[in-house]
Amino acid sequence: MVGLLFLLFATNVHAKNLEWYRENGVSIVSGIGSAPMSYEGVNGNEKGFIIDYWRLWSLKTGIPVKFTLGTWSETLRWVATGQSDIHGGIFQNAERERLFEFSEPFHSLQAALVVRESRNGSVDTIYKQYRLGVLAGGYGEAYMLENHPESTIVGYPSVAKLASALMDDEVLGVVGDHPIVGFEVGRLGSTKDLLIKEVLYEEQLRAAVRKSDLELMEIVKWGMAQISEEEIDVIRGRWFVEDSSTTVWIWDTLMIVGPLLLALFVLFFVDWRRIGLGGGSG
Known part of the structure; x- marks a missing residue:
C-alpha cells in the first residue's frame, strides 16, 4: 500500500x-x-x-x-x-x-596519482618536486589544493589534454580517474609506461x-x-575490464583493425578465385 x-x-x-x-x-x-x-x-x-x-x-x-x-x-x-x-x-x-x-x-570511480615508470620517484618527491597535471575545474584539482598545497599543479581542459601533457613530459605526473587517464594514454599509443603510484580516493x-x-x-x-x-x-x-588500471581500447581497436581484416579477406578471396579459375582453364 x-x-x-x-x-x-x-x-x-x-x-x-x-x-x-x-x-x-x-x-x-x-x-x-x-x-x-x-x-x-x-x-x-x-x-x-x-x-x-x-x-x-x-x-x-x-x-x-x-x-x-x-x-x-x-x-x-x-x-x-x-x-x-x-x-x-x-x-x-x-x-x-x-x-x-x-x-x-x-x-x-577511483582517482590516483599516475606517473610514467621512467619518471618514477618517491611519493614525497613526486608531491613536492614534480609538476602534476589535473583536470581544470575537476574534483581532483580541488582535492590537491586541499590535501597537497605543497604541490605544483597545472590544469588542463580535458583528460585527453592531460594524457598528452604526461606523455610529452609537460608534467611528470597526473592526478585523475585512472581508468580514464589510462584509456586516453592508450589512444596515444601505449600504457606500458604508466604506473599507478597511489590511489587517492573513490567517489560516486x-x-x-x-x-x-x-x-x-x-x-x-x-x-x-x-x-x-x-x-x-x-x-x-x-x-571496462575487470582490472580498471589496465587499458583495453576495445571499440576503437575493432573499428581500426576490423576494416583491415575485411580488406585482407577480400584480397585473399579474389586471389583464391583467380587461382581457382586459372587452374580450371588448364
Whole structure:
C-alpha cells in the first residue's frame, strides 16, 4: 500500500512536466576527451559509458536526449547557468552543492596519482618536486589544493589534454580517474609506461541539475530508478575490464583493425578465385 501511494504521488508530481520533456527532450553534457566515460568517436558521434547510460535512461522514460561534450569547466557552467539541463555524471562535494541538485549514485570511480615508470620517484618527491597535471575545474584539482598545497599543479581542459601533457613530459605526473587517464594514454599509443603510484580516493558518480530545479531532478531520479543494476553492469561490460588500471581500447581497436581484416579477406578471396579459375582453364 505504501509503495502504491508513493508511486501515485511520484506520478502526480511530474505528470505534466514528464509530458513536456517527452515532447521537448533534455540536453545532457559531459566531458570531452574522457574515454571510456564520454568522448567523440572516429565518426564524430558521442560515445562512452555515460552516453550509453543516458541513452538507456531515454529509452526507459521516453524523453529524447541531446548530448553536448565540452571541457570540464564548460560542462559545469552550462548546467549551473541553465544553458544545459543535466550533467551526465559528476562527483558531489560541498562547493558543488551550492550550484547543483544531485541524484543518487549510479557508478563509482577511483582517482590516483599516475606517473610514467621512467619518471618514477618517491611519493614525497613526486608531491613536492614534480609538476602534476589535473583536470581544470575537476574534483581532483580541488582535492590537491586541499590535501597537497605543497604541490605544483597545472590544469588542463580535458583528460585527453592531460594524457598528452604526461606523455610529452609537460608534467611528470597526473592526478585523475585512472581508468580514464589510462584509456586516453592508450589512444596515444601505449600504457606500458604508466604506473599507478597511489590511489587517492573513490567517489560516486551522480547526475546533476541546476540548483533548485527540483522538478527536473524528480524526473531524472524517476528514470534512473527504472534502470536495474544488471542493466548498468551490461553497459559497464562494454567499456571496462575487470582490472580498471589496465587499458583495453576495445571499440576503437575493432573499428581500426576490423576494416583491415575485411580488406585482407577480400584480397585473399579474389586471389583464391583467380587461382581457382586459372587452374580450371588448364
